Amino acid sequence: MCYDDNARPPVPSNATGHSHGEDVVLTAADGNRFAAYIAIPDKPQAAQVIIYPDIRGLHQFYKELALRFAEAGIQAIAFDYFGRTAGLTTRDDSFEFMPHVQQLHLATLFADVQATLNYLKQTPHGKLPIFTVGFCLGGSLSFLSGTQNFGWAGVIGFYAGLSRNMDNQGTVIERASEIKYPVLGLFGGADQGIPAEQVHQLEQKLEETGVKHQIITYAGAPHSFFDRRSAEFANASTDAWKRIFTFIHTNSSK
Template sequence: MRGLHQFYKELALRFAEVGMQAVAIDYFGRTAGLTSRDDSFEYMPHVQQIQLPSFFADAKAAQDYLYSTPAGKKPTFPVGFCLGGTLSFLSGTQQDFGFAGVIGFYAGMKRNLNGEGTILDRAGQIKYPVLGLFGGADQGIPNDQVQSFEQKLEQSGVEHEIISYPGAPHSFFDRRATDYAEASTDAWNRVLRFISAHIQA
């Protein structure tokens, strides 16, 4: 929900530190301009203006940027949190990206962007392996929704790993990592293992 907050810039550096190229995109840039995304940023008006075709175009531009670096064309994975998790999974419904996998933390299951259906509606359209990480105590994403998402992926035959951390709230990784250090560490290690496994696949 926070857009290109400092946390996500630093997360891109964490990926770089383990040898992975990463780029963080600002999906509010089209409506908010190049303004600060600190904790005072009022994101909700911009959430309401997100258009999926524009988001997909921005994500494709980021992917093309990575492909243009000296490392060349390597397997790519979107990683998102909350709204970004929803967008990560929705991007997984698009064949053109050719992702090696899609990763989402506490993605809202009922968010219906542009009236094109929720993640639960479109889970069967995801074309790439899925890693989903959720807080078991997330009041905004009940466990039955997470279980329904997992069942729909199972039914469609999409490779997936869905993890729910008992007692962990929403944003346990990006806002409360110190309080939920064990869950956050495990989640980070799962992300790295998932990427490594699907780079080699």
């Protein structure tokens, strides 16, 4: 599990604006109804993001993360993975997520991504470039969605599982050559579940295909280092925010 109910995203230095957030229910093309949370900035800037949560789905960490993006001028929406199997129930620490994770499929998950994308495009700021940012399982899904024709401006992943093989369609490493959009990957050097060798393999694959990319490893940082409570990794979190905003700015200015 990446984040418990007490985890909170670090606050970026440029989160100086105001925002408001609201829970929404979206509907995919196959009729699946799923929860999402949108955060709208008072002064929108150059982009939007779709947030892919960790293995627990849409819990409080990701709602607050959406607000932090919006306070920096970036409209953000986080969505839940488990509408088909768990409905619209809450995703707090009591939620038994693993049975639902085991029932995830890329095709239906991408249908939910498309519904989220469609919703964003219908908002007043919907024409702005759209990026994805994911954590753990969500990091993997962020990168895998980069193999599809969603039209992203870029894909971002924190500690993305690189050996996860959903539906036997290939791991992130195996499918890296299919990614169509700029990539920003952020990893912890002390992450027990993601060996440095795998991170290097990902980087090599992206080098070979020529897709624009930046892969960063923070020495000594564990999985889930991006947490306001982790004071010893505050510098890594600050740098991660800076790299995200630079990546978004660079790839929005086309």
